[in-house]
Amino acid sequence: MTAAHELGPSYSAAEVERSVAARWAATDYGSPDGRETRDAEGRESLPPFTIIMPPPNVTGGLHVGHALFVTLEDLMVRRARMQGRAALWLPGVDHASIAAQYVLDRIVEKEGSSRADLGRARYLERMHRFMDETRNTILAQFQRLGASADWSRTRFTMDEVSSRAVRTAFATLYERGLAYRGEALVNWCPGCKTSVSDLESVATEEQGSIWEIRYPLEGGDATSGVVVATTRPETLLGDTGVAVHPDDPRYTALVGKRVMVPFVNRAVPVVADAFVEMGFGTGAVKVTPAHDPNDREVGLRHNLPAPTILDESARIVADAPAPFAGMDRFKARKAIVAALEELGLLVSVKPHTANPARCQRSNDILEPRLRTQWFIRAKPLAEKALAATRSGATQIVPAHFEKTWEHWLTDIRDWNVSRQLWWGHRIPAWYCADGHITVTDREEGPVGCGTCGAESNTLQQESDIFDTWFSSGLWPFSTLGWPDKTPDLARYYPSQVMETGHDILFFWVARMMMLGIELMGTPPFETIYLHGMVRDPEGEKMSKTKGNVVDPLSVIDEIGADALRFALVSGTAPGADQRLAPEKLENARNFMNKLWNAARYVLGARPAEATGDRPSATDAHMAAGEFGTWMATRLSAAVDDVDRALGQYGFSEASQRIYDAIWAEYCDQAIEIAKVTLADETRPAGERTAVWWTLVDALDDLLRLLHPIAPFITEGIWEALPRRAGDPGLLATAAWPARHAASSTAASSIDLWLDLVREVRAARTTAKLPAGAWIPLTVAAPPKLVTSGEGLRSAIERLARVRPLTIQAALPAAGEGLLVVAGALTARLEPPQADAAALDADRARRGRDLVAAQAQLAAAEGRLADPSFTGKAPAAVVAGAERRVAELRDEIARLERGS
RNA sequence: GGGCGGUUAGCUCAGUUGGUUAGAGCGCAGCCUUGACAUGGCUGAGGUCACAGGUUCGAGUCCUGUACCGCCCA
Numbered sequence: 009m010t011a012a013h014e015l016g017p018s019y020s021a022a023e024v025e026r027s028v029a030a031r032w033a034a035t036d037y038g039s040p041d042g043r044e045t046r047d048a049e050g051r052e053s054l055p056p057f058t059i060i061m062p063p064p065n066v067t068g069g070l071h072v073g074h075a076l077f078v079t080l081e082d083l084m085v086r087r088a089r090m091q092g093r094a095a096l097w098l099p100g101v102d103h104a105s106i107a108a109q110y111v112l113d114r115i116v117e118k119e120g121s122s123r124a125d126l127g128r129a130r131y132l133e134r135m136h137r138f139m140d141e142t143r144n145t146i147l148a149q150f151q152r153l154g155a156s157a158d159w160s161r162t163r164f165t166m167d168e169v170s171s172r173a174v175r176t177a178f179a180t181l182y183e184r185g186l187a188y189r190g191e192a193l194v195n196w197c198p199g200c201k202t203s204v205s206d207l208e209s210v211a212t213e214e215q216g217s218i219w220e221i222r223y224p225l226e227g228g229d230a231t232s233g234v235v236v237a238t239t240r241p242e243t244l245l246g247d248t249g250v251a252v253h254p255d256d257p258r259y260t261a262l263v264g265k266r267v268m269v270p271f272v273n274r275a276v277p278v279v280a281d282a283f284v285e286m287g288f289g290t291g292a293v294k295v296t297p298a299h300d301p302n303d304r305e306v307g308l309r310h311n312l313p314a315p316t317i318l319d320e321s322a323r324i325v326a327d328a329p330a331p332f333a334g335m336d337r338f339k340a341r342k343a344i345v346a347a348l349e350e351l352g353l354l355v356s357v358k359p360h361t362a363n364p365a366r367c368q369r370s371n372d373i374l375e376p377r378l379r380t381q382w383f384i385r386a387k388p389l390a391e392k393a394l395a396a397t398r399s400g401a402t403q404i405v406p407a408h409f410e411k412t413w414e415h416w417l418t419d420i421r422d423w424n425v426s427r428q429l430w431w432g433h434r435i436p437a438w439y440c441a442d443g444h445i446t447v448t449d450r451e452e453g454p455v456g457c458g459t460c461g462a463e464s465n466t467l468q469q470e471s472d473i474f475d476t477w478f479s480s481g482l483w484p485f486s487t488l489g490w491p492d493k494t495p496d497l498a499r500y501y502p503s504q505v506m507e508t509g510h511d512i513l514f515f516w517v518a519r520m521m522m523l524g525i526e527l528m529g530t531p532p533f534e535t536i537y538l539h540g541m542v543r544d545p546e547g548e549k550m551s552k553t554k555g556n557v558v559d560p561l562s563v564i565d566e567i568g569a570d571a572l573r574f575a576l577v578s579g580t581a582p583g584a585d586q587r588l589a590p591e592k593l594e595n596a597r598n599f600m601n602k603l604w605n606a607a608r609y610v611l612g613a614r615p616a617e618a619t620g621d622r623p624s625a626t627d628a629h630m631a632a633g634e635f636g637t638w639m640a641t642r643l644s645a646a647v648d649d650v651d652r653a654l655g656q657y658g659f660s661e662a663s664q665r666i667y668d669a670i671w672a673e674y675c676d677q678a679i680e681i682a683k684v685t686l687a688d689e690t691r692p693a694g695e696r697t698a699v700w701w702t703l704v705d706a707l708d709d710l711l712r713l714l715h716p717i718a719p720f721i722t723e724g725i726w727e728a729l730p731r732r733a734g735d736p737g738l739l740a741t742a743a744w745p746a747r748h749a750a751s752s753t754a755a756s757s758i759d760l761w762l763d764l765v766r767e768v769r770a771a772r773t774t775a776k777l778p779a780g781a782w783i784p785l786t787v788a789a790p791p792k793l794v795t796s797g798e799g800l801r802s803a804i805e806r807l808a809r810v811r812p813l814t815i816q817a818a819l820p821a822a823g824e825g826l827l828v829v830a831g832a833l834t835a836r837l838e839p840p841q842a843d844a845a846a847l848d849a850d851r852a853r854r855g856r857d858l859v860a861a862q863a864q865l866a867a868a869e870g871r872l873a874d875p876s877f878t879g880k881a882p883a884a885v886v887a888g889a890e891r892r893v894a895e896l897r898d899e900i901a902r903l904e905r906g907s
Numbered sequence: 908g909g910g911c912g913g914u915u916a917g918c919u920c921a922g923u924u925g926g927u928u929a930g931a932g933c934g935c936a937g938c939c940u941u942g943a944c945a946u947g948g949c950u951g952a953g954g955u956c957a958c959a960g961g962u963u964c965g966a967g968u969c970c971u972g973u974a975c976c977g978c979c980c981a
Contacts, residue, residue, distance in 0.1 A: 019946085211981085363981095412911060412979065419980085510978095545919080547977090567946095578932085579920075583912085585977090587919060591933045598946040609943030652923085661921070664931065679943080687942090766950090772938095773950045779939050806941090864928070871927075876964040885926050885965090892928090 015611060015728055019604035021568025021597075024724040029151070031723070037740050038156045040094035040500075044741045050092050057088035057095045058503035060484050061157060062516070063102035063165060067111045067142050070149035072542045072550065072588065073509065075560040076580065078153045079573040079717075080539060080659060081507050086156055086716035087654065090744040096500050097156065098487050100163035101143055105432035105476045106200060106208075106369050112138055112431070128430050135431050139166075149561065154569050154719045156740065163487045165479045166433070172451070173486035174433040174479050177527055179449040182437075186385045186526070187425075189437070189445060193304045194379050194424055195365065198322035199372035202428040203381060205475055206421065207515050209365040209374050218360035219345060220290055222353045223250055223267035226275045233267045234259065234278060235355050237289020239362050240300075241348070242341040245272055245328050246317035249295035251306050254280035256291050269294075270353055271329050271344070279310045298378045314378055322375045337375070381426035382435055382472065389522035390417040396521060396531040404536045405657050406582040409510060416514055423519075425475045432473035439468050449491075481519035484532035503533045510538040510583055537657055540585035542576070547587055558588055570718035571596040577717050578663040599667060600721050603714070606675050607725040610703050613686050617693035618700050622730040629701040630750035632694075634796055635681060636702045638758040640748035642673050643709050647745050650713055666713050674710060677762060678703065684803040704730060709745040757796035761804055764830040768808040768837060771826045774853045775846040777839050785810035785828075787835040788819045810837070826850045827903070829857070831895075834902045858903045865896040 037044040040056060059081050064074055081097060089095035112135055113123055123131050147162065164170065181187040194203035219241050224233040236250055247269045252259035259278070266275040276295075283302055284293055297307025297314035307314055319325050322337045332340050348354040365374045394417050396402045397410055404410045426435065436453075438446045444459035446467065456464050482490070484506070488497040502524070506517060517536055524532030543549060544556040551557065563572045575596040579586040623629065630636035646669035653662035685691055685699045708729055715722040719740065726739035736742055768785065777783060785808065789797055797804065797815040805813050825838040826847070839846075868889050871877045878886055 015943095019944090406912095408911065415910060415980075514979095547919095581921080584920095589919065589933080592919075594946075595932055598944095601946045602944065605944035605947085607943085612943075656923080658921095658923085661923090664921070668931085675944085676948085680948095683943095769949060770951085776938085779949080780941080809941090860928090867927070871964080874964060878964085880964050881926070888926080 015604065015608045015725065019601045019721075021570065021600065021721070022565070025152075025154075025564075025568055025570070025720040028720045028723045028727075029154075031727075031738070032156075032740065035738065036160070037089075037738055038097070038158045039160060040096040040158065042741065044736055044738055047092055051094050054091070054093045056499055057085065057093045058500040059085055059097045059505050059507060060487055060503050061097060061099045062506075062508045062512075063100040063163075063480065063483065064146045064150075065104040065107055066101045066139055066146075066164070067104065067108050068146055070146060070153075070560050072558045072560050072576075074146070074150070075153055075572060076539055076542055076576045077507060077509070078150050078155050079576050080537070080580065081505075082153070082155050082157075082573075082719070083577065083659065083716040084505060084507070084654075086719060086740065087744060089156070089740065090712065090715065090742060092743065094499075096158055096161075098161050098163070098500075099147060099150070099155070099157040099159060100165065100483070100487060101146065102476065102480060103139070103164065103166040103432065105427065105429050105473060106202065106204070107476075108135070108138075109429050109431045110200065110369050123430070131430055152561065152564055152569060154573065156719070161487075165476075165483070165486075169489060170479055170482070170486050171433060172449070173482045173490055174474060175436045175449040175451070176491040177482050177523060178436055178474075178478075179447050180527060181384060182447040184526075186388065187382060187447075188385065189380060189382050191378055191380045192383070192422075192424070193298075193301055193376045194381055194426075195367075195374045196320070196322075196377040196379070197367040197370060197372050197374055198320065199370035200367060200429070201320055203377075203379060203424060203426060204367060204369075204374070205424050205477075208368045210368050211363050212366050213361060213363055216360050216362035218289060218358050219348075220355040220357075221270075221294075221348055222355055223269060223276075223294070224353075226266040226268055230352050234262055234292045235290045236292045236294045238294050239360060240296075240341070241344050242324070242332075242337055243296040243299045243317065244269060244294060244344060245324065245332065246296045246298050246315050247272075247276060247294045248274070248297060248307065248312040248314065249276045249310060250278045250292055251281045251284050251295050251310075252278060252292045253284040253286045254282060256284075256286050258291060270348060270351060271332070276312075277310070279306070279312075281306050281309060299376050301376055304376075304378075316378055318375055318377065320377075379426075381424050382437070382470075384423040384425055384478075386420040386422050386522070389526055390420045390518075392525045393417055393518060393521040393531075396525060402521065402531045402533060402536060405538065409513065409536075409538055409583060413513065413518070417518060423475075425478050426472040427475055428471075429473055432476060433479055434473050435470040437470040438464075439470070441466060477515055477519055480516055481523040482527070484520050484524055485528055490528070501528060501532070502530055505535045505537055506533040507537045507539065510540065513538065535657075538583045539580060540583055543585050543587050545587050545589040547585075563593060567593060567597040568600060568720065570721045571600050574599060574663060574718050577659050578667070580660050582657055599671065600718065602675060603670055603721060604725065606670070606679060607707060607728070609679060610700075610707055611728060613683070613700065613703075615686060615693065615696045615700050618697045622704065622732050623701060624733045626705045627748055627750040629698040630705065630748060632698040634756070634758060634799055635678075635685070635699055637750055637752050638756040639678055639702050639706050640750035641752050641756060642669070642678070643706055643745070644747040644751035646673070646713065647709070647747060663717055666710070666717070670710050670714065674706060678706060680807060681758070681800070681803045684806050688802055711739060712742060712745045715739055757793055758800065760793060760831050760833065761797060761800050762807075764828065764833045764835060765804060765808045767828045767830040768810060768835065771828050771837055771850055771853070772809075775826055775837075775839070775850040777837075777846070780809070781839075782809060782811040783840075784812050784814075784838045785835055786814040786816070786819060786838070787833055788817065789815055789833050791817070793832065827854060829854075829899055829902050832898075854903060858900065861896050861900050861903065865893060865900060868893045868896065 035044045036042045085095045085097040116122060178187060195209045196203050216239055218237055218239050220235050220237050222233055222235050224230055234250055250267055262278045263280045265278050267278060269276055283306060295303045295306050295312060297304045297312055298316045317325050317328055318337060324332045324335045324340050326333050332343060335343060367374055397404060397413060404413060436448055438454050440457035440460060440462040442460055444457050446454040446458040448454040453464060456462060457467060484503060485501055488494060488500055490497055520532050548556060560572060575592045579592060630640040646665060649665045650662045682699050682703050686696055711722040711726050723739045794815050801813060805811050819834060819836055825836040828835040828837060872889055
């Protein structure tokens with residue numbers, strides 16, 4: 009970057025971002041106790057502001073979803089930092105056990121080996137090497153986005169502290185009876201060879217069949233018995249019953265009788281159970297307790313055995329009858345159907361839409377299997393989480409997600425935390441030869457069996473590991489040092505905001521809430537802010553196979569992180585998905601370019617008289633004249649609006665307001681007005697100096713407002729700005745702007761004159777007057793506006809391209825020309841050689857204005873004439889209507905007089 | 908089947924506790940190479956706020972229902 013006062017002639021995001029990043033890297037500004045902060049003492053008097061960063065997957069690369077969350081969190085943290093709070097944004101990465109193992113398995117396969125070949129120890133060693141390669145990649149990419157996290161506190165869900173937190177948490181839950189080991193049906197993924205939680209199972213839809221199969225009566229022939237309907241004939245080998253609805257008259261006589269399951273020749277009872285839908289299929293269903301959740305329930309209610317008939321690869325078990333033993337489940341389905349047909353037991357086959365659950369990771373169809381697993385008792389934990397949101401201790405943004413939250417937590421089922429994987433935290437449970445369970449938080453394991461005292465070296469540790477989300481669930485406090493009582497934990501727990509995607513509300517947020525309340529005693533965050541998904545311009549989910557993925561790094565290379573951040577922020581609404589189109593990115597880029605050029609102009613327009621340091625009091629110059637007051641008022645309104653928007657997580661609204669403040673107000677109006685004064689050597693030097701310093705002060709405010717969204721360019725420009733005494737070295741640690749004392753509540757005459765300028769321009773356009781021509785304008789203005797108009801004379805001339813400009817009390821008697829009415833101002837443009845057609849066009853325009861004004865007047869008058877309006881509406885609204893009527897009458901009178 | 912959300916300009920979306928003149932960006936049309944910026948400036952066209960009822964002095968905003976779209980849970 010070039011020296012102060014000299015911004016490069018064209019905006020290069022890459023150059024600015026590189027240079028600013030280097031300056032940041034040389035400081036500890038991201039630390040809540042950073043030395044860069046301007047007021048360390050003041051900081052202590054304010055509450056800290058903490059966001060714990062959702063840890064990205066260790067093996068992952070940056071995608072646009074990361075870019076969104078990094079931007080939003082960084083925005084909040086940067087603003088809090090500027091407000092003088094101790095702002096902590098704590099980063100880290102997640103070991104992502106199933107996802108990482110899935111990725112590494114593919115790599116190992118390519119290397120011609122396999123997980124089984126390597127064995128657990130060597131595989132984990134290979135995994136650690138892999139982690140070391142990838143761990144910092146994603147965080148380095150976050151830095152390119154401008155993330156101002158405290159990198160010195162970076163954590164990993166598999167580091168030593170996290171491991172201790174996991175053991176302690178589990179041991180505590182076990183002690184409290186909130187963790188238990190039990191046999192239950194789990195979602196088994198035959199591809200990943202592990203169980204997965206309900207949340208990791210994805211319901212899908214596919215065309216299948218429904219088979220109707222006859223189970224003959226025990227001792228009966230092939231026409232006796234009952235016809236069951238099933239979508240999974242292959243599980244027939246594990247059937248231990250047939251169920252019918254108790255009220256189904258078709259089967260009343262059969263209940264209690266026994267029927268024969270083909271091939272296995274097992275006599276099983278016909279039971280009556282209300283879960284059966286009479287209208288489905290034949291109204292009779294086979295019961296396979298070990299391979300279907302509903303059947304499991306029925307089996308338990310009717311004391312049916314539950315033989316497992318599918319192994320961990322979802323093949324028919326070895327002790328099943330030939331030829332099915334060892335067969336894959338889908339082959340077995342065909343084979344069994346064929347065999348049934350041969351036996352004459354297949355009654356019919358009908359098409360049917362099935363909804364098999366698939367593994368979120370591998371997409372294999374999940375197989376329910378009975379297994380002994382570790383579970384977390386969810387109900388008592390969920391109740392506390394619900395209490396926290398109901399009491400308002402934790403607030404969900406947007407609020408409507410509370411309903412989803414309620415729904416899920418109310419009907420929550422126990423959480424299966426066992427995974428038959430290798431990469432992850434091993435469950436700290438040990439079993440002795442007699443099967444007693446000992447759970448401990450000691451890294452080296454228990455000293456002996458907690459029940460029978462069997463020696464530690466005879467104990468076997470559980471081979472299962474924890475669901476990744478168990479360690480993630482501890483993240484809000486394990487990152488702060490828990491289970492130790494660290495100063496960080498005391499200072500930063502609970503955090504203010506948990507910002508994450510609504511897609512992991514249950515996976516993660518609910519678990520953090522449940523575990524946080526249980527283990528820490530208080531909810532882990534005050535606000536849960538949920539963002540939506542970033543989609544492609546057509547609203548499609550981005551995916552590599554579709555090829556519609558926006559790569560944030562290429563976007564940054566092309567237009568800069570600031571533009572990407574601005575585009576994402578301006579498109580976001582709490583909980584809502586957004587479409588990211590190239591036009592949006594382009595607009596953001598243009599905005600950055602606009603800001604850069606505005607700054608270039610301001611810095612280059614310094615009057616010779618504006619020597620010396622920047623005045624430390626902003627409002628000295630702003631109070632000096634109409635322009636300063638106007639600017640102060642505009643800035644104050646912008647600050648108020650941005651504060652209000654951000655206070656309610658209206659990020660997009662805030663970004664739009666800043667965009668307007670910079671582009672429409674500052675560039676299109678303030679600079680254009682100031683330009684005239686600054687270029688006018690005949691103006692008093694003091695006036696030019698005041699105007700220039702006002703521009704500088706305003707730019708400074710705007711940079712501060714925009715900084716949380718676009719940190720690089722604002723920092724880069726700010727560096728070139730004359731500094732005030734007491735300002736820190738970095739904009740990142742400078743103070744958040746406040747209202748200006750010089751602002752005014754009264755309408756500024758500048759706005760009134762700008763309205764006139766706009767009307768004159770419109771008149772010129774409709775009348776097709778040459779854009780470059782100087783055209784005489786006479787304005788009739790009330791006395792107060794005559795004075796301010798004189799002060800703005802050269803600006804009005806230039807902006808409206810009018811000359812000579814006459815400002816007086818009244819218009820001379822009707823003459824040729826174009827009438828212009830704007831607020832309290834009436835004016836006449838007098839083009840030297842106006843052609844008749846042009847004048848007609850303008851007259852038509854004015855006619856339309858008149859009609860519109862008359863319609864509005866009629867409406868307003870109608871309202872005021874209605875006693876129910878004047879009687880019931882608030883006084884302010886009535887007064888507003890009255891004012892409006894007066895204005896409209898005045899305007900109409902002037903429009904009519906002139907035409 | 909249950910729940911939640913959406914439907915506003917050609918497109919993408921804003922729209923605070925109901926206040927009467929519904930906004931922005933992009934796109935479109937016309938004009939402008941004016942010494943910060945053509946990644947720009949100026950001006951303009953374009954909306955019965957999905958539909959049908961209701962509450963109210965007043966409804967894009969609140970209530971009921973309908974249609975369509977999307978998401979979540981089963």
